[in-house]
Amino acid sequence: MSAPSPRVRFAPSPTGYLHVGGARTALFNWLFARHTGGTFILRIEDTDFERSSEEMVDGILEGMRWIGLDWDEGPFFQSQRLPLYQAAAQKLIDSGHAYPCFCTKEELEASRAESTAAMYDRRCRNLDPAESKQRRLDGQAAAIRFAVPDGSTSWNDAVFGKVEFANAELEDFVLLRSDGIPTYHLSVVVDDIDMRLTHIIRGADHISNTPKQILQYRALGVELPTFAHVPLILGPDKTRLSKRHGATSVIAYKDMGIVPEAFRNFLALLGWSPGTANKDREIFTSEDLTRLFTLDGISKSDAVFDNDKLAWFNTEYIRAYDSAKLLPLIEAEWRGAGFIPNRAPGEILAAIDLIKPRARSLKDFGDLFRAYFSDDFEYDPAAVTKFLADASLPALLQELGTRYAAAPDFTETSAEELLRAFAAEKGVKAGALINGSRVALTGQAVAPSLFAVMALLGKERVIQRLSTVDKVPQAG
RNA sequence: GGCGCCAUGGUGUAACUGGUUAACACGCCGCCCUCUCAAGGCGGAGAGUUCGGGUUCGAUCCCCGAUGGCGCUACCA
Numbered sequence: 001m002s003a004p005s006p007r008v009r010f011a012p013s014p015t016g017y018l019h020v021g022g023a024r025t026a027l028f029n030w031l032f033a034r035h036t037g038g039t040f041i042l043r044i045e046d047t048d049f050e051r052s053s054e055e056m057v058d059g060i061l062e063g064m065r066w067i068g069l070d071w072d073e074g075p076f077f078q079s080q081r082l083p084l085y086q087a088a089a090q091k092l093i094d095s096g097h098a099y100p101c102f103c104t105k106e107e108l109e110a111s112r113a114e115s116t117a118a119m120y121d122r123r124c125r126n127l128d129p130a131e132s133k134q135r136r137l138d139g140q141a142a143a144i145r146f147a148v149p150d151g152s153t154s155w156n157d158a159v160f161g162k163v164e165f166a167n168a169e170l171e172d173f174v175l176l177r178s179d180g181i182p183t184y185h186l187s188v189v190v191d192d193i194d195m196r197l198t199h200i201i202r203g204a205d206h207i208s209n210t211p212k213q214i215l216q217y218r219a220l221g222v223e224l225p226t227f228a229h230v231p232l233i234l235g236p237d238k239t240r241l242s243k244r245h246g247a248t249s250v251i252a253y254k255d256m257g258i259v260p261e262a263f264r265n266f267l268a269l270l271g272w273s274p275g276t277a278n279k280d281r282e283i284f285t286s287e288d289l290t291r292l293f294t295l296d297g298i299s300k301s302d303a304v305f306d307n308d309k310l311a312w313f314n315t316e317y318i319r320a321y322d323s324a325k326l327l328p329l330i331e332a333e334w335r336g337a338g339f340i341p342n343r344a345p346g347e348i349l350a351a352i353d354l355i356k357p358r359a360r361s362l363k364d365f366g367d368l369f370r371a372y373f374s375d376d377f378e379y380d381p382a383a384v385t386k387f388l389a390d391a392s393l394p395a396l397l398q399e400l401g402t403r404y405a406a407a408p409d410f411t412e413t414s415a416e417e418l419l420r421a422f423a424a425e426k427g428v429k430a431g432a433l434i435n436g437s438r439v440a441l442t443g444q445a446v447a448p449s450l451f452a453v454m455a456l457l458g459k460e461r462v463i464q465r466l467s468t469v470d471k472v473p474q475a476g
Numbered sequence: 477g478g479c480g481c482c483a484u485g486g487u488g489u490a491a492c493u494g495g496u497u498a499a500c501a502c503g504c505c506g507c508c509c510u511c512u513c514a515a516g517g518c519g520g521a522g523a524g525u526u527c528g529g530g531u532u533c534g535a536u537c538c539c540c541g542a543u544g545g546c547g548c549u550a551c552c553a
Contacts, residue, residue, distance in 0.1 A: 013553045048552055105551085117478070118549075143551045160481070169479050169549085177551040184553045208480060208548035231482080231546095238545060269488065269501090279490050282501050299489075302546060306487045309502045319515080358514050387512075416511095434511035446513040 006038030006198045010064075010071070011188070013045045014056035017249040018063030020241055020305060021203060021233045024267045028230055029201045030069045031268065031293035041195055042074035047187055049079070063250040067264045068286065076195075078187050085182035088190045088220070089144045089175050097219035098175055099125055100132050100142035119171040120145075144176035146185075146215065153211035158199070158228035158295045165211040173212055185209065189216040197225050201295075204229040204302075228295050231271045231302045241305055257333060257361030258310065261286065262317040266310045268293075270303045283316055311360060318359045323352040330365045337366040341373035347456075348373060354448050354456055371442045372456065375464075379472050383445035387435040394470040396426060397436055401466030410459040416451045440469040 010026040033040035046052040092098035101124040111121045125147055136142055154164035175186040192200060207229050217224050235245035247253060253263055265284055274292040341348060351372040370377035400422055407418055423430040434450045447453055454462050
């Protein structure tokens with residue numbers, strides 16, 4: 001019999017938006033599934049009704065779609081599978097692996113306070129089964145606890161190797177709350193079994209939970225899946241990534257003008273490496289990633305989220321993107337910013353091609369580069385100060401404008417020839433005119449080669465913007 | 477506190493089962509190019525692998541301890 005096709009899952013809890021760590025976990029599962037030809041399942045762990053919301057579910061799905069992760073099965077909702085967990089709990093009770101606990105919150109506190117290990121003292125574990133049954137029949141609420149056996153529990157983690165816990169460290173944890181709702185410990189195991197998962201790829205914060213789950217697999221007589229724990233992502237100060245460090249939701253990066261493939265590429269390399277053969281590369285397409293991804297490339301130590309590196313990936317992707325592919329992303333950015341371009345589609349694509357090598361974010365197309373898409377743009381005061389401060393410049397540039405108006409043709413080459421001849425004639429440096437013109441035409445000190453910009457904008461606009469250069473507000 | 481995990485320049489990673497001038501990328505600095513800024517080209521600083529022991533002819537790599545960080549320790553997930 002050959003090994004079954006891998007089945008993996010991403011199982012977020014909709015108590016918040018898809019955050020960076022969750023996205024990376026989802027990505028690794030997805031890459032693993034795609035690499036092995038396996039199945040990627042999406043499961044929503046919404047058993048905490050208080051904190052879960054439909055809005056968060058939508059947010060998570062949106063985040064996954066944004067980074068390009070599609071799932072083969074689901075989304076399944078645990079809230080709709082309650083009978084499954086209850087049946088499993090009953091099975092565990094029947095087989096002597098679990099028992100009802102009638103302790104109140106106060107009793108539990110007292111129990112933990114008395115115990116040296118600060119754990120529940122299992123006082124309900126040895127209740128007479130008949131008595132327990134009667135008390136439940138009488139309507140007394142009971143939580144179902146797992147009866148942790150003696151000994152120790154270990155497994156061979158695909159990332160961390162052998163991990164072992166003494167069972168004495170484990171409390172008789174709750175499987176089913178007294179209201180019949182399962183806890184995480186029960187529902188994950190039941191679902192992971194029911195969905196026939198072969199590999200559990202999840203955050204390393206679950207390492208300590210794993211023995212509790214393994215104990216249930218054994219009690220249920222089910223073979224263990226392969227566990228692969230993935231190191232966590234930390235903030236720049238090496239503490240757990242949180243709002244304190246800035247954006248933590250994946251969609252926030254979309255809103256910051258990050259291109260999805262850049263984000264995915266960046267994320268993939270956080271805690272994973274394609275190995276020696278590819279160590280000189282960092283840019284990987286989705287296809288590269290799925291081809292190269294294996295569990296043994298996952299590292300054991302936590303990784304720090306580096307915004308500078310993300311920004312670098314972003315510029316690389318924006319530059320490499322075809323303008324036609326970039327356009328929808330830019331249009332979304334424009335819509336968000338309330339900006340309406342005033343150009344023909346062909347001109348827009350040409351402008352994107354010209355300026356994309358200089359963009360660091362999709363946002364740049366909506367602010368820094370407005371002058372390429374509209375006649376309604378601002379002049380950057382710093383640029384004016386830097387290149388347009390000379391009092392003699394406006395008049396010169398206006399005169400240059402009239403020369404362009406009188407010129408028979410207007411191409412990148414002819415525009416440059418004319419300007420340089422004009423500079424020589426006036427005894428000024430061509431550079432001064434070029435830089436001044438750049439600010440007059442684009443509002444920015446940073447732009448592509450001036451004459452390429454002129455050719456793009458067209459003769460009329462160049463003349464227009466040069467003629468009104470004296471109206472440009474001087475800074476400060 | 478208890479238990480578990482981790483530890484290579486500022487950051488992400490590499491270094492086959494112990495033998496390398498400890499490599500690559502981001503970031504940083506400088507030079508070239510140049511009409512600005514990026515890009516690109518060239519060069520540079522920055523770790524002797526957290527610290528201390530041990531094993532070994534020889535440890536980033538194996539063992540022990542310490543330290544630090546993180547995680548878990550709920551009728552949250």
